Amino acid sequence: VSAFIMPSLGADMEAGTLVEWLKRPGDRVKRGDVVAVVDTQKGAIEIEIFEAGVLDRILVQPGEKVPVGTPMATLRSDGAAQEPEPEPPQPPPEAPPAPERPPPEAPPEVPPRITPPPVEIPEPEAGLRVRISPAARRRAAALGLDLAGLRGTGPEGALTLADIEAAAAARVSAPPSGRVPRVGFDPAEMRRAIAAAMARSKREIPHYYLTETVDLRRALAWLDAANRDRPPTERLLPAVLFLKAAALALRKVPELNGFWEKDGFLPGAGVHVGWAISLRGGGLVAPAIHDTDQKALAELMAALRDLVQRARTGGLRSSELTDPTITVTSLGEHGAETVIGIIYPPQVAIIGFGRIVERPWAVDGALAIRPVATLSLAADHRASDGHRGGLLLAEIERLLQEPEAL
Amino acid sequence: MTKAAPVKMTYREACKQAIREAILADPRVFLMGEDVARYGGCYAVTKGLAEELGEDRIRDTPLSESAFVGAGIGAAIAGMRPIVEVMTCNFSLLALDQIVNNAATIPHMSGGQFAVPLVIRMATGAGRQLAAQHSHSLEGWYAHIPGIKVLAPATVEDARYMLQAALADPNPVLIFEHIMLYNMEGELDPRIEAVDISSAKVRRAGKDVTLVTYGGSLFKTLDAAAALAAEGIEAEVIDLRSLRPLDMATVVASVAETRRVVVVDEGWKSGSISAEVAMRLVEDAFFELDAPIRRVCSAEVPMPYAAHLEQAALPQPATIAAAARSLVAPA
Numbered sequence: 001v002s003a004f005i006m007p008s009l010g011a012d013m014e015a016g017t018l019v020e021w022l023k024r025p026g027d028r029v030k031r032g033d034v035v036a037v038v039d040t041q042k043g044a045i046e047i048e049i050f051e052a053g054v055l056d057r058i059l060v061q062p063g064e065k066v067p068v069g070t071p072m073a074t075l076r077s078d079g080a081a082q083e084p085e086p087e088p089p090q091p092p093p094e095a096p097p098a099p100e101r102p103p104p105e106a107p108p109e110v111p112p113r114i115t116p117p118p119v120e121i122p123e124p125e126a127g128l129r130v131r132i133s134p135a136a137r138r139r140a141a142a143l144g145l146d147l148a149g150l151r152g153t154g155p156e157g158a159l160t161l162a163d164i165e166a167a168a169a170a171r172v173s174a175p176p177s178g179r180v181p182r183v184g185f186d187p188a189e190m191r192r193a194i195a196a197a198m199a200r201s202k203r204e205i206p207h208y209y210l211t212e213t214v215d216l217r218r219a220l221a222w223l224d225a226a227n228r229d230r231p232p233t234e235r236l237l238p239a240v241l242f243l244k245a246a247a248l249a250l251r252k253v254p255e256l257n258g259f260w261e262k263d264g265f266l267p268g269a270g271v272h273v274g275w276a277i278s279l280r281g282g283g284l285v286a287p288a289i290h291d292t293d294q295k296a297l298a299e300l301m302a303a304l305r306d307l308v309q310r311a312r313t314g315g316l317r318s319s320e321l322t323d324p325t326i327t328v329t330s331l332g333e334h335g336a337e338t339v340i341g342i343i344y345p346p347q348v349a350i351i352g353f354g355r356i357v358e359r360p361w362a363v364d365g366a367l368a369i370r371p372v373a374t375l376s377l378a379a380d381h382r383a384s385d386g387h388r389g390g391l392l393l394a395e396i397e398r399l400l401q402e403p404e405a406l
Numbered sequence: 407m408t409k410a411a412p413v414k415m416t417y418r419e420a421c422k423q424a425i426r427e428a429i430l431a432d433p434r435v436f437l438m439g440e441d442v443a444r445y446g447g448c449y450a451v452t453k454g455l456a457e458e459l460g461e462d463r464i465r466d467t468p469l470s471e472s473a474f475v476g477a478g479i480g481a482a483i484a485g486m487r488p489i490v491e492v493m494t495c496n497f498s499l500l501a502l503d504q505i506v507n508n509a510a511t512i513p514h515m516s517g518g519q520f521a522v523p524l525v526i527r528m529a530t531g532a533g534r535q536l537a538a539q540h541s542h543s544l545e546g547w548y549a550h551i552p553g554i555k556v557l558a559p560a561t562v563e564d565a566r567y568m569l570q571a572a573l574a575d576p577n578p579v580l581i582f583e584h585i586m587l588y589n590m591e592g593e594l595d596p597r598i599e600a601v602d603i604s605s606a607k608v609r610r611a612g613k614d615v616t617l618v619t620y621g622g623s624l625f626k627t628l629d630a631a632a633a634l635a636a637e638g639i640e641a642e643v644i645d646l647r648s649l650r651p652l653d654m655a656t657v658v659a660s661v662a663e664t665r666r667v668v669v670v671d672e673g674w675k676s677g678s679i680s681a682e683v684a685m686r687l688v689e690d691a692f693f694e695l696d697a698p699i700r701r702v703c704s705a706e707v708p709m710p711y712a713a714h715l716e717q718a719a720l721p722q723p724a725t726i727a728a729a730a731r732s733l734v735a736p737a
Binding site: 137 | 665694736
């Protein structure tokens with residue numbers, strides 16, 4: 001039996017509110033399935049599971065806010081016997097809320113369950129250990145109360161005597177039903193999340209910055225030709241060229257693609273570019289486009305449109321928030337000419353593309369007017385040096401000169 | 407018993423009256439120490455006593471803690487009932503060999519042939535900008551030593567009557583008087599003429615959290631309890647009074663009700679009396695606890711001279727209340 005825990009969806013996340021379960025106890029799940037929706041500072045996020053098995057017991061109910069790392073459900077491996085103590089069946093979602101006290105004609109209250117002493121006490125698994133005060137533990141044992149799923153209100157979130165008494169009192173009443181409506185993000189909450197992450201970044205990360213102005217004549221000419229035969233909904237934007245070029249270049253400079261952890265640099269398992277999306281009403285997110293370097297341009301364009309749509313309506317998936325190995329921000333046609341980014345920890349770099357502008361450009365000893373964009377890199381000097389950062393920018397520039405190969 | 411009005415006096419006056427009464431009551435009792443006679447004591451506790459009682463009974467000594475504490479031990483063994491005043495507990499370290507190796511051990515090493523009925527009074531604590539060599543709270547160290555008793559009178563009543571009980575005790579007894587208490591005024595109940603030196607006392611009753619303290623921190627802790635009461639948190643305040651022996655029964659009984667405890671001690675945390683109280687609770691009352699034990703102690707630095715730094719280094723009502731609040735109503 002393993003635990004499905006409240007994931008950390010970024011360095012700044014401390015807790016999340018469960019909005020709804022998309023799977024029910026007994027459902028078979030496989031790696032990548034979305035099993036729950038959790039409301040975070042970044043809005044409602046669909047949470048994926050990373051293990052195959054059968055969802056066993058639900059430990060957190062809709063509406064509950066729990067810290068990162070809290071077990072939300074248990075998962076048993078395929079074929080394993082069900083836990084001896086199943087959760088009472090959940091009422092269907094459309095059922096009215098259970099009354100606080102059973103109506104008079106209700107059957108007599110169920111006597112307290114006494115858990116039979118197990119023959120063998122298994123070692124508690126790491127992360128599953130319940131934080132409970134000594135007095136509460138003794139009281140729970142006396143009541144025969146199962147601690148799973150109880151939420152502590154004491155110091156450091158520990159279960160206290162009061163929590164145990166409340167759980168014992170609530171044991172006979174039906175579990176809470178109903179669900180919290182799925183909502184978009186709260187701009188104030190998101191502001192706080194950005195403030196925390198960016199302040200941490202500037203406090204901890206020794207940034208270095210490089211910029212390079214890139215001639216985009218060839219790239220834009222190629223794009224024009226490629227878009228000629230496409231319906232408007234499928235047209236490629238310059239951003240997709242930037243994205244692909246950045247992803248391919250990162251393969252050559254892997255020390256900019258990954259994370260700075262306690263023990264030093266941890267390279268990313270793939271190139272999962274986090275694409276910075278600014279949200280209406282303020283705030284931004286940078287969810288991952290998985291394996292950016294391996295996707296065709298059309299595929300990336302579709303992924304970008306989908307991502308922007310979901311970021312604005314609250315449908316991002318947990319892996320999209322946890323997996324980015326680097327961030328790319330492209331300001332687009334209404335943006336500024338240059339952007340010097342702040343790294344999103346624990347990533348080690350952020351690449352920026354400014355607005356495309358026409359500028360005088362020296363070509364073969366003469367002046368010409370060329371569309372150019374300023375490409376920038378802000379990188380963590382603990383993980384890489386400016387020389388390697390410069391190589392990345394040079395490689396992106398080279399790739400943008402051969403757009404047909406992207 | 408007749409009903410008499412309570413008597414108001416300062417802690418300093420209570421200490422003085424206790425000494426005066428003991429000397430008048432028993433010809434074996436005398437007091438000696440640095441500047442106690444002609445100067446009247448560096449905290450003015452013995453002011454005027456030499457004129458009244460004579461310099462045989464209130465004796466100035468040379469500036470040698472080892473010598474006059476040793477002389478006190480000898481006098482006690484020889485049948486006197488000496489009260490030795492050490493100006494501050496910081497200076498008592500010069501007499502550590504006499505106190506720890508002689509006073510505490512001789513009754514035991516002599517198989518009970520020699521008693522050492524010695525009382526040593528010392529000033530302790532910070533708060534008057536006397537800097538790191540005059541401001542530390544070392545009573546916790548002495549509480550480590552078997553063979554001596556360690557008292558910390560916090561109230562005027564204890565200042566008035568603990569000396570009498572200490573002199574009656576056949577063991578060496580150390581009395582720590584906090585310097586910030588000398589000017590504090592309190593009421594004496596005329597019906598009380600003696601106190602014990604073995605029990606802790608509940609100074610304020612409450613059901614939500616137990617605050618364990620002693621000496622100079624008692625009134626800060628009571629202030630914290632008053633502030634907590636305004637928030638609806640009822641704190642019980644226990645004054646340990648004696649640091650050796652420790653009356654853990656009173657503390658455990660309180661914690662069994664409140665299930666939460668904060669230990670407040672002006673000493674440092676490391677290797678301290680607060681650590682001892684907390685550990686004994688873990689040993690004896692673990693399953694009564696509904697929250698981690700918290701401590702509010704002095705910052706782990708030599709006591710600063712600058713007033714704002716000194717205050718920042720010491721337990722304060724606000725820090726005590728915050729520790730209690732974190733257990734009762736965690737954010």
